[in-house]
Amino acid sequence: MRAGARQHCLSRLDYLRGLVERTIVGHGCRINSYSVVEDSILFDGVDVGRRARIRRAIIDKGVRIPPGVRIGYDHDEDRERGFAMSERGVVVIAKAANSEQLFETPVAVPRSG
Numbered sequence: 001m002r003a004g005a006r007q008h009c010l011s012r013l014d015y016l017r018g019l020v021e022r023t024i025v026g027h028g029c030r031i032n033s034y035s036v037v038e039d040s041i042l043f044d045g046v047d048v049g050r051r052a053r054i055r056r057a058i059i060d061k062g063v064r065i066p067p068g069v070r071i072g073y074d075h076d077e078d079r080e081r082g083f084a085m086s087e088r089g090v091v092v093i094a095k096a097a098n099s100e101q102l103f104e105t106p107v108a109v110p111r112s113g
Contacts, residue, residue: 015029015030015031015032016031017031017032017033017034017035018031018032018033018034018035018036018037018048018052019035019036019037020036020037020038021036021037021038021039022038022039023037023038023039023040023041023042024040024041024042025037025042025046026042026043026044026045026046026061027044027045028044028045029042029044029045029046029047029048030046030047030048031048032047032048032049032050032051032052032067033050033051034050034051035048035049035050035051035052035053035054036052036053036054036055037054037055038054038055038056039055039056040054040055040056040057040058040059040072041057041058041059042059043058043059043060043061043062043063044061044062045061045062046059046060046061046062046063046064046065047063047064047065048065049064049065049066049067049068049069050067050068051067051068052065052066052067052068052069052070052071053069053070053071053072053073054070054071054072055071055072055073056072056089056090056091057071057072057090057091057092057093058090058091058092058093059093060093060094060095061095062095063093063095071083071091071093072089072090072091075089075091078091
């Protein structure tokens with residue numbers, strides 16, 4: 001996968017190594033290697049971990065998405081994590097004092113072979 005951005009609004013990214021499509025990205029965000037972000041809004045300072053997948057989400061400023069996490073693909077799993085969801089299926093992750101605990105267990109990062 002090549003890093004890049006298509007149909008987007010980027011605002012001074014710190015790091016772009018993944019793929020960003022149809023997404024608004026705030027200042028100082030990091031999109032790490034092999035990650036994919038589509039149809040989303042990332043506020044300032046969001047850090048998307050390596051091989052993470054995000055689809056149809058709004059992520060508050062300063063939230064760190066761990067490597068390998070999938071958001072917006074399994075609505076039941078997103079609700080179990082405590083994420084809010086709109087009637088149209090957009091996942092909302094608000095900045096919380098314990099936002100690291102929103103992701104209960106470490107996620108194994110799959111390797112491409």
